[in-house]
Amino acid sequence: MDQILVYSDSLTWGIIPNTRRRLPFDKRWPGVFENALTEMGYTVRVIENCLNGRRTVWPDPFKEGRDGAKGLAQVIEMHSPLKLVIFMLGTNDFQCTHNHDAWLSAQGMAKLIAIVRQAPIEPGMPTPEIMVVAPPAIIAPKGVIADKFKHSEKRCIGLATELEKVASACSVLFFDSGQVTTASVVDGIHLDENQHKILGEALARAVSERIDF
Template identity: 60%
Template sequence: MRHILVYGDSLSWGLVPTTRKRLGFEERWPGVLEIGLNSAEHNVRVVEDCLNGRRTVWDDPFKPGRNGQQGLAQRIESLSPLSLVIIMLGTNDFQSMHQNNAWLSSQGLAVLISTIRQAPLEPGMPVPPILIVVPPPIGIPKGLIAPKFMGGEEKSDGLAEVYKDVAIANNCHFFDAGSVVTVSEYDGVHLDADQHLILGWELVGVVTSILR
C-alpha cells in the first residue's frame, strides 16, 4: 500500500461554509481522492493533515500552531515512506491581519517545499514527490468570517501564476484547483460539498499520472 499525505487547511479539512461542521471523509476531496484511486486499484491510503487556519509560514496571533512550517519535517519523517505529498495552502496567508501579496505567499510555499525535502528520513526512505494544488481564488467574504478575510480577494490576486512558477522552479507537480472549482457563494472562502467531489475526482487523474 502506498501512502499520500495531504497537507492543508480548512478547504481540505472539509469545513462546511457558514458552520463549524465538517464533511464526512467520503465527502471531502482527500477522501474522494482515496476512494477514486482505490477504485482504480492503486491501493493507496490518503493521510490527512489539515488544520483550520493554517498558513504557509506565518503565525496566527490568536491561535497557536497555524504556521505550516512548524513540525512539517517531523510529519514527513513519521509518515514515511510516502509516495506523494500534496500541499494545498495559501488562502489563510491573506487573512486581514497579514499584509501579504501573492508573491510573498509563493515564497512561503517554497519554504515548505524545502522543509519537506530536508526532512530527516531514515536511511533508504525516499524523498517524496510533491504536488502543489493552488486553492481557488478567494471571493467576496461573507458572514462571520468576512472581517477575517476582508481584502483577501485583492491581496491574493495572481496566486495561481506565482505558485506555478514556484512549482516549476522546484521541480514539483502543479494543479490549479481554480480551473475546476469555485469557492462557496455563502462565505466566499470555503468549498461546498459538490466542489469537493469535483476536485477529488479531478485529482484522481492527476495523482494517477504521478504514481505511474
C-alpha cells in the first residue's frame, strides 16, 4: 500500500465556511482523492496533516504551531515510507497579520520542499515525490473571517504563478486548483462541499497520470 501525505491548512481540513464545523473525510478533498484513486485500482492510504491557520513558514501571533516548517521533518519521518507529499498552503500567508506578496509565500513553499528532502527518514526508505498544489485565489473575504483576511485578495495575486516557478525550479509536481474550482462563494477563502469533490477528483486524475504507483 502506498502512503500519500497531505500537508495543508483549513482549506483541506474541511472547515465548513462561516462555521467551526468540519466536513467528514469522504466529503473533504483528501477523502474524495483517496476514494477516486481506489476506484481506479490503486491501493493507497491518504494521511491528512492539516491545521487551521497554518502558514508556509511564518508564525501566527495569536495561535501556536502555525509555522508549517516547524516539525515538518518529523512528520515526514513519522509517516515514512511515503510515496508522495502534497502541499496545499499559502492562503494564510496573506492574513492581515502579514504584509506578504505572492513571491514571498512561494519562497516559503521552497523551504518546505527542502525540508522534505532533508528529513531524517530511516536508511533505505525512499525520499517521497512532492506535489505543490496552488490554492484557489482568494475572493473578497466576507462573513466571520472578513477582518482576518482584509485585503488578502490583493496580496495573494500571482500566487499560482509563483508557486509554479518554485515547483519547476525544485523539480516537483505542480497543480493549480484554480484551474478546476474557485474559493468558497460563502466566505471567499475556503472550499464549499462541491468544490472539495471537484478538487479531489481532479487531483486523483493528475496524480494517477504522473506518479508510478
